[in-house]
Amino acid sequence: MLDQVLANLADAKLALPEAAAAKGNYLAYTVTGKLVSLSGSLPIVDGALAYTGKVGLERDIAYGYEAAQHCVLNALAHLRIASEDFKLFSRIIHLDGFVNTVDGFSNQPKVVNGASDLLVKIFGEAGQHSRVAVSSNGLPLNATVETRLIAELK
Numbered sequence: 001m002l003d004q005v006l007a008n009l010a011d012a013k014l015a016l017p018e019a020a021a022a023k024g025n026y027l028a029y030t031v032t033g034k035l036v037s038l039s040g041s042l043p044i045v046d047g048a049l050a051y052t053g054k055v056g057l058e059r060d061i062a063y064g065y066e067a068a069q070h071c072v073l074n075a076l077a078h079l080r081i082a083s084e085d086f087k088l089f090s091r092i093i094h095l096d097g098f099v100n101t102v103d104g105f106s107n108q109p110k111v112v113n114g115a116s117d118l119l120v121k122i123f124g125e126a127g128q129h130s131r132v133a134v135s136s137n138g139l140p141l142n143a144t145v146e147t148r149l150i151a152e153l154k
Helices: 002-011 061-082 108-127
Strands: 029-032 035-038 089-100 130-136 145-153
Touching: 002 061, 002 108, 029 061, 035 061, 061 089, 061 108, 061 145, 089 108, 108 130, 108 145
Parallel strands: 089 130
Antiparallel strands: 029 035, 035 145, 089 145
């Protein structure tokens, strides 16, 4: 499965980053039974926060869409470890998407589609999931998007 994941990412001109250590007193992921709960992921690229600012003010939907993709890539780096290089991966169960926006912004789903579209591109039907897309008046480090995933193992 790892080869297929990496090939699908390459087709999208993306790559799986190295899994970063948790930055506080929490775990990057926990496994209970067949479920993997992944902590929130920010749009980190090459070890640095790459997408900051509020959508609807200094940032647009396309910028947020890209940020959401990078959030998912960072989550998948941890899922790769939890699922033994995706050998134990079964499917994505749920995605929470938090978008740093101005008051009154109502296109959160279009931003979070960046994460959802990428999950389906990578995993096909196994990437389809339930989802929440909400606005926030602030995210850690002024990140544009934060995502959280729950996946199922075989």
